[in-house]
Structure formats: structure tokens, C-alpha cells
Amino acid sequence: MxxxxxxxxxxxxxxxxxxxxxxxxxxxxxxxxxxxxxxxxxxxxxxxxxxxxxxxxxxxxxxxxxxxxxxxxxxxxxxxxxxxxxxxxxxxxxxxxxxxxxxxxxxxxxxxxxxxxxxxxxxxxxxxxxxxxxxxxxxxxxxxxxxxxxxxxxxxxxxxxxxxxxxxxxxxxxxxxDTRDIFLSTLNEYETDFADVQGQENIKRSLEIAAAGGHNVIMIGPPGAGKTMLAKRLPSILPPLSLQEALETTKIHSVAGKLGTKATLIARRPYRNPHHTISDAALVGGGGMPQPGEISLAHNGVLFLDELPEFKRSALEVMRQPLEERTVSISRARWAVEFPANFMLIASMNPCPCGYYNHPEKECSCPPGSVGKYLSKISGPLLDRIDLHVEVTPVNFDQLSSTRKSEPSAQIRERVIKARDIQTERFKDNPGIYCNAMMSSEMVRQVCALSEAGKMLLKTAMNKLQLSARAFDRILRVSRTIADLAGSEEIKIEHLAEAIQYRSLDRENWGS
Missing domain, CATH: 3.30.230.10 (Ribosomal Protein S5; domain 2)
Structure with a gap:
């Protein structure tokens, strides 16, 4: 039978x-x-x-x-x-x-x-x-x-x-x-909040800009300056997931077996923090029957790579295509499979092997040339895909002991959502583009027009700070996001000036 x-x-x-x-x-x-x-x-x-x-x-x-x-x-x-x-x-x-x-x-x-x-x-x-x-x-x-x-x-x-x-x-x-009830009930629940962070106002500002424009960020600073703590709080200021994004994210985690028993819809943006010993396949995805890697598990959320130079070079290089395409393609002899990988990359690193180069109080003990050698572990093409380079300095005692409450994530998130709404309207006729960080070079020229004074400032900055050519588009994208946060239709001098300061690693004499 x-x-x-x-x-x-x-x-x-x-x-x-x-x-x-x-x-x-x-x-x-x-x-x-x-x-x-x-x-x-x-x-x-x-x-x-x-x-x-x-x-x-x-x-x-x-x-x-x-x-x-x-x-x-x-x-x-x-x-x-x-x-x-x-x-x-x-x-x-x-x-x-x-x-x-x-x-x-x-x-x-x-x-x-x-x-x-x-x-x-x-x-x-x-x-x-x-x-x-x-x-x-x-x-x-x-x-x-x-x-x-x-x-x-x-x-x-x-x-x-x-x-x-x-x-x-x-x-x-x-x-x-009730899918919508589950979705709405956990949408704004985060265990971490920027209200708990004392000091570091300039770093909070840079992460707000990154969240508003979908920009990738690298933070450079000594051990204990708060890089990991700040990165962990970034999902709490990102715009809420849509129901469709929540279903996409849940599906990926389900396939990878990461949901656990009795799990339902993932309504919060994922935050993934892999160790620097991770293999290429575990980071990007793969295997005999391909499984999603960390970059796909971070889809619609944040991928945090702590101590970026300590990751294997090969593992970092395979991220270059997913950072551009927002998907990762895994090909075998008889078939190919695609995993979504639309994530924000947040990286952190020490400025040198000992960790104290440019420290305001401690002296760097690294031999000459070691700072540049340490930074060279990160390739130029990968750095080219990171819009904001932020220098993090330690918090002093007065700031740590202050009882004044910092601005909560909810208030920062409101400004981020308003800026994203402006970008949604701007790119409504460009399918597949949702934020400023996704603009092509051609779109940058159209959307990020500068006044004559702005062009002179950017020219002066590139000459005096010895910024590399790849910094040009990045500065324009970031300045457009800063203008969106300010509710300005045009990029003003102050928006451009703030964007220029977020290109530390593009300075030719940095680390020399």
C-alpha cells in the first residue's frame, strides 16, 4: 500500500x-x-x-x-x-x-x-x-x-x-x-540605552549620524574608552523594523537555528558581535549545504567587529562585496544561493598594538613604524566602504562621577526617524535605495550639490588635511545626512565642516 x-x-x-x-x-x-x-x-x-x-x-x-x-x-x-x-x-x-x-x-x-x-x-x-x-x-x-x-x-x-x-x-x-500584537508589543524594548552613557557626546553624535544615514562607522581609541559599550547601544536609536523586515530577519534566524524554542517574531533589530577568530564561512556564510553567516544574521541590524585588525584578512576581504551589494552570493559547482545582508557595519580598533597612541595621558610604547604597520592590516578597499572614522578618547573622572542623566535613546531615535523619512521621500523613485549611504557616485553629485563656499572649504580641507580622493564622496554623503538631521534642504558650511572631521584615517599623516 x-x-x-x-x-x-x-x-x-x-x-x-x-x-x-x-x-x-x-x-x-x-x-x-x-x-x-x-x-x-x-x-x-x-x-x-x-x-x-x-x-x-x-x-x-x-x-x-x-x-x-x-x-x-x-x-x-x-x-x-x-x-x-x-x-x-x-x-x-x-x-x-x-x-x-x-x-x-x-x-x-x-x-x-x-x-x-x-x-x-x-x-x-x-x-x-x-x-x-x-x-x-x-x-x-x-x-x-x-x-x-x-x-x-x-x-x-x-x-x-x-x-x-x-x-x-x-x-x-x-x-x-497575533503577529501584529507580538510585533508592536516588543518593537521598542531594548536592554541598553544611551541614557546610561556618561560623556562621549561627540561619539554619540557620530553614531546618531550613522543611524540616520545608514553609514558604516569605525571607532579608533584606547582600551576602556567605551567603544564596545557605545556600539551595543546603536540598535536602540535605529528606526523600528517594519513588519516585512521583521519577517525577513526571523526567517534567517530560523534557518540558522538561532531562534530557540517557543520563539516568535523578531521585532528588534539584531546585533551581532562575532569574535575575531571567526572563520570566513562563519562570517559570510557557506558550508556543504550553505547556512547564513554573521553578516546575514545581522540583516536589518548591526554587525559589530571589535578589534578589527585582529580579524583574519581573508575574512574581512570577503565582506567587501556584501557591503556594496547588500546580499551575499555563495556559489558551488551545481548551484548558487543568495542570503540577504543589509547591515550596518560598526568596527572598533586600538590605534596601535599597545593601544595608547594619541592618548592624552599615557605614552605609546610601540616602536617606530608599528602604528602604520598595525593600521595596514585593514585594506584600503574595506576602509573605502566605511563613511565615518571616529576617534574615541577616555572619559575623565568628572564625567564618570556626574549624576546628570544623558539624553535617552528614545529622543535620539525620534531625530533619526525624521531624517530617514526625508530620505525615504527623496529616494521614492529609486528602488533599492533607502538611505544616504546607499547612494551611487552619480546620485551623490545630484543630491549633494555644494555652494561655492562649500566647494572652497572642501578643497581647502582635502589639501591641508591631505585627505585621499576616496574621502570626497564619503564626506558629501555624511554632510547630506547631517543636513537631513538639521531639517535643511541644502548642505551648509557647518554640515560640511562636521562631516570633514569624520575622516581621520584618510589623513595621509595619521599614524606616521
């Missing part, structure tokens, strides 16, 4: 429907076909133990399990539950009459209990797209799947529960979530 149900295979951040077919007939042995990986092949042992533990028998006849389409590789343990249910139905131990109405996924333990799986959200989206009545899955994943509306999400805890439900002898209430 042939039994058939449906599951899904994850490819990139999307799911592809898989048909699970089982037939029990004359002969011996079990055959699992359809390009399974090792984890799928091992499911036969798990399924057999789980079926016996639930007081069913595993057929000793010839059992063929087919996962179609046969040319798409299947991986993971989530096919255990549909295989087990098809075997029970095909061997006529139970009449699971609703088997073909549902998409079914879940990993079985040896006693028939269900373990949580990853990639639930894209699978649920695929189930709705193919007009299935519902999605049967482990109960711990039900909250995540319930984000998708117009789909009955049936969370079960054991193989027996799934059998009873499909027989029609057990009623299981679908898990229901």
Missing part, C-alpha cells in the same frame, strides 16, 4: 516542497532513496525504535521510502515524523486518512517524543503557498510557525498524538498568534 505526505527542504532562506512516499510490499530490507544525507539515512533507526516504543510494529517486508524530487539534496533529522506516519499508514496499522492534507516535519527521539527542528518559518510559508490545510510539527516550534496566518499549525509532542490526530480520534487546537 502506498502512503504519501509532504515536507520541505531548506535552500538558502527559502523552503522547497518535498513529497515523502512509502510503500510496503514483498521482499526484505528498507530502502531510503531521494538523495538523503547521513542524518536522513540514520532516520530509519530512529523511526524503527520510535514506532516500536509506541506499540506499533516496524514492517519486516520490503519498505521503500522515497523523498521526491530525487535530484534535490535532503538534510537533517526533520523527516523522521512524516516517514514514521507513512510507514504506519502503508503497513495498514492505522488509517491516517488526512495524511495528504498536511505538511509534516519533526525529529523523533527513540521513545517517540518529538524534538524541535530549525527552519520552521520558511517551511510554514511554503505550506501556505501550496494551500495545505495545516502544518504538523513539534509543539515547541508551534509558536514560530503560527506567525504565518491562514494555516492551521498543529503542535504535537509525540508520534502517537500525530497518529491520533490524523485518524480523527484526537482534537488538537491550532496554535494561534
Amino acid at each position: 502506498l502512503a504519501k505526505t509532504y515536507g520541505a527542504a531548506i535552500f538558502g532562506v527559502n523552503a522547497t516542497m518535498v513529497t515523502i512516499e512509502v510503500t510496503v510490499g514483498q521482499g526484505n530490507n528498507t530502502y531510503l532513496v531521494g538523495l538523503p544525507d547521513s542524518a536522513v539515512k540514520e532516520s530509519v533507526q530512529r523511526v524503527e525504535a520510535a514506532i516500536k516504543y509506541q506499540d506499533y510494529f516496524y514492517p519486516r517486508n520490503k519498505t521503500v521510502i522515497n523523498l521526491a524530487p530525487a535530484d534535490v539534496r535532503k538534510e537533517g533529522s526533520a523527516y523522521d515524523l512524516p516517514i514514521a506516519l507513512c510507514i504506519i499508514h502503508s503497513s495498514e496499522q492505522a488509517n491516517l486518512k488526512k495524511l495528504e492534507e498536511f505538511m509534516i516535519m519533526g525529529e523523533l527521539s527513540l521513545d517517540g517524543k518529538l524534538r524541535p527542528i530549525k527552519g520552521v518559518l520558511p517551511i510554514a510559508i511554503e505550506a501556505r503557498k501550496n494551500k495545505f490545510k495545516g502544518f504538523i510539527l513539534p509543539k515547541e516550534n508551534a509558536s514560530e510557525a503560527s506567525i504565518v496566518n491562514n494555516l492551521d499549525v498543529i503542535g504535537v509532542t509525540t508520534l502517537q498524538e500525530a497518529v491520533d490526530f490524523l485518524k480523527g480520534t484526537l482534537e488538537v487546537e491550532p496554535t494561534i498568534s
Whole structure:
């Protein structure tokens, strides 16, 4: 007898429907076909133990399990539950009459209990797209799947529960979530706030500019100056996620298995802080069956790279294309996959190996030439993609001991949102461009027109400060953002002057 149900295979951040077919007939042995990986092949042992533990028998006849389409590789343990249910139905131990109405996924333990799986959200989206009545899955994943509306999400805890439900002898209430209510209730909840930061007003200002224009930032300063603390608070002043952005972000984290059990919609902008020993594949994404890397997990949020020169050069260089394209493409011999990677890069570094070059109180102990050598670990093309270079100085005792409350993140965020609204209106006829940092060189010339006085100031700055040519467009983009924050239609002298000071590393004599 042939039994058939449906599951899904994850490819990139999307799911592809898989048909699970089982037939029990004359002969011996079990055959699992359809390009399974090792984890799928091992499911036969798990399924057999789980079926016996639930007081069913595993057929000793010839059992063929087919996962179609046969040319798409299947991986993971989530096919255990549909295989087990098809075997029970095909061997006529139970009449699971609703088997073909549902998409079914879940990993079985040896006693028939269900373990949580990853990639639930894209699978649920695929189930709705193919007009299935519902999605049967482990109960711990039900909250995540319930984000998708117009789909009955049936969370079960054991193989027996799934059998009873499909027989029609057990009623299981679908898990229901109010997506908009979840989204709105956690939208503005952040554990950190700029109100807790004493001093560093110039750094807060630079991060406000970065948030308003979507600019990448590098902070240079001695150890303990507060670079990490400030970076950690940046998501709290970014504009709130839209519902579509929240779904995109949740889908990526679901595929990577980073949501955890009973998780729902991610409504806050992600903040990722990988260690400097990270590999190229872990940072950008990859593997035999590609998984999203840290730059994709930071999609719609912030990627913070602490101690930038300590990262492997190869790992940093592979970020160059994603920083420009806002996506990362991973190609193999037979296929290619794309992961979204629209993130803000915030980097920090010491100015030299000892950390005290240009320190107001401590003397640098590095030998001559070591500062330039240390900075050369970061390539020019990567620095070219960073708009703001900010020098961070230590906070003195008077500022640290002050009881005066700093400006909270909520007030800064209001100004950022207003500036982003101006940019949204400006770029409404340019699909794919949402903020000043994404402007091409041609658009910079159109949008960032300068007065004669402004041109003279920029020319003088480039000559006297010995700024490199690549600083030109960056200064114009940043000055446009500063003007947007001020609500000014034109770039004034003061906006341009402030933007010029954020190009420390472009000065030819910096670190010499």
C-alpha cells in the first residue's frame, strides 16, 4: 500500500516542497532513496525504535521510502515524523486518512517524543503557498510557525498524538498568534540605552549620524574608552523594523537555528558581535549545504567587529562585496544561493598594538613604524566602504562621577526617524535605495550639490588635511545626512565642516 505526505527542504532562506512516499510490499530490507544525507539515512533507526516504543510494529517486508524530487539534496533529522506516519499508514496499522492534507516535519527521539527542528518559518510559508490545510510539527516550534496566518499549525509532542490526530480520534487546537500584537508589543524594548552613557557626546553624535544615514562607522581609541559599550547601544536609536523586515530577519534566524524554542517574531533589530577568530564561512556564510553567516544574521541590524585588525584578512576581504551589494552570493559547482545582508557595519580598533597612541595621558610604547604597520592590516578597499572614522578618547573622572542623566535613546531615535523619512521621500523613485549611504557616485553629485563656499572649504580641507580622493564622496554623503538631521534642504558650511572631521584615517599623516 502506498502512503504519501509532504515536507520541505531548506535552500538558502527559502523552503522547497518535498513529497515523502512509502510503500510496503514483498521482499526484505528498507530502502531510503531521494538523495538523503547521513542524518536522513540514520532516520530509519530512529523511526524503527520510535514506532516500536509506541506499540506499533516496524514492517519486516520490503519498505521503500522515497523523498521526491530525487535530484534535490535532503538534510537533517526533520523527516523522521512524516516517514514514521507513512510507514504506519502503508503497513495498514492505522488509517491516517488526512495524511495528504498536511505538511509534516519533526525529529523523533527513540521513545517517540518529538524534538524541535530549525527552519520552521520558511517551511510554514511554503505550506501556505501550496494551500495545505495545516502544518504538523513539534509543539515547541508551534509558536514560530503560527506567525504565518491562514494555516492551521498543529503542535504535537509525540508520534502517537500525530497518529491520533490524523485518524480523527484526537482534537488538537491550532496554535494561534497575533503577529501584529507580538510585533508592536516588543518593537521598542531594548536592554541598553544611551541614557546610561556618561560623556562621549561627540561619539554619540557620530553614531546618531550613522543611524540616520545608514553609514558604516569605525571607532579608533584606547582600551576602556567605551567603544564596545557605545556600539551595543546603536540598535536602540535605529528606526523600528517594519513588519516585512521583521519577517525577513526571523526567517534567517530560523534557518540558522538561532531562534530557540517557543520563539516568535523578531521585532528588534539584531546585533551581532562575532569574535575575531571567526572563520570566513562563519562570517559570510557557506558550508556543504550553505547556512547564513554573521553578516546575514545581522540583516536589518548591526554587525559589530571589535578589534578589527585582529580579524583574519581573508575574512574581512570577503565582506567587501556584501557591503556594496547588500546580499551575499555563495556559489558551488551545481548551484548558487543568495542570503540577504543589509547591515550596518560598526568596527572598533586600538590605534596601535599597545593601544595608547594619541592618548592624552599615557605614552605609546610601540616602536617606530608599528602604528602604520598595525593600521595596514585593514585594506584600503574595506576602509573605502566605511563613511565615518571616529576617534574615541577616555572619559575623565568628572564625567564618570556626574549624576546628570544623558539624553535617552528614545529622543535620539525620534531625530533619526525624521531624517530617514526625508530620505525615504527623496529616494521614492529609486528602488533599492533607502538611505544616504546607499547612494551611487552619480546620485551623490545630484543630491549633494555644494555652494561655492562649500566647494572652497572642501578643497581647502582635502589639501591641508591631505585627505585621499576616496574621502570626497564619503564626506558629501555624511554632510547630506547631517543636513537631513538639521531639517535643511541644502548642505551648509557647518554640515560640511562636521562631516570633514569624520575622516581621520584618510589623513595621509595619521599614524606616521
